[in-house]
Amino acid sequence: MSRRRDDRSHSRPRARQGAESFRCLHCRLDVSMSAPGTAHRNHCPNCLHSKHVDDRVPGDRASDCHSRMEPISIAVRGDGEWVIIHRCTGCDELSANRTAGDDNPLLLVGMATRPLARPPFPLERLAML
Ligand SMILES: [Zn+2]
Numbered sequence: 001m002s003r004r005r006d007d008r009s010h011s012r013p014r015a016r017q018g019a020e021s022f023r024c025l026h027c028r029l030d031v032s033m034s035a036p037g038t039a040h041r042n043h044c045p046n047c048l049h050s051k052h053v054d055d056r057v058p059g060d061r062a063s064d065c066h067s068r069m070e071p072i073s074i075a076v077r078g079d080g081e082w083v084i085i086h087r088c089t090g091c092d093e094l095s096a097n098r099t100a101g102d103d104n105p106l107l108l109v110g111m112a113t114r115p116l117a118r119p120p121f122p123l124e125r126l127a128m129l
Pocket residue numbers: 024025026027028029044045046047048049
């Protein structure tokens with residue numbers, strides 16, 4: 001299954017260059033769309049930021065927002081797969097995106113452990129329950 005760029009209404013600024021790629025809106029890395037472990041890459045493997053291009057269906061490229069999306073959390077699916085929760089800096093939309101094989105593991109683990117590293121109450125209180 002290949003996803004072709006839709007040129008009809010909204011063309012992205014970066015021209016085609018064989019394999020699709022995009023420039024990260026956050027760290028400016030040039031990112032190839034092909035990624036290990038996922039059909040199409042939708043976020044930067046270096047800083048995990050994304051761009052709001054999909055509307056309802058992942059890969060539909062139907063959104064007009066095109067704002068930067070921040071990774072805010074990790075969720076785990078039933079099969080144990082990690083997904084990154086992105087929040088759009090333009091319209092506050094949330095989306096869940098599969099991690100890729102070369103995503104920055106430090107950032108992934110950092111996001112997954114952040115709530116435990118900064119508990120809203122003293123953890124010692126759990127021991128008294
Ligand atoms: Zn980046």
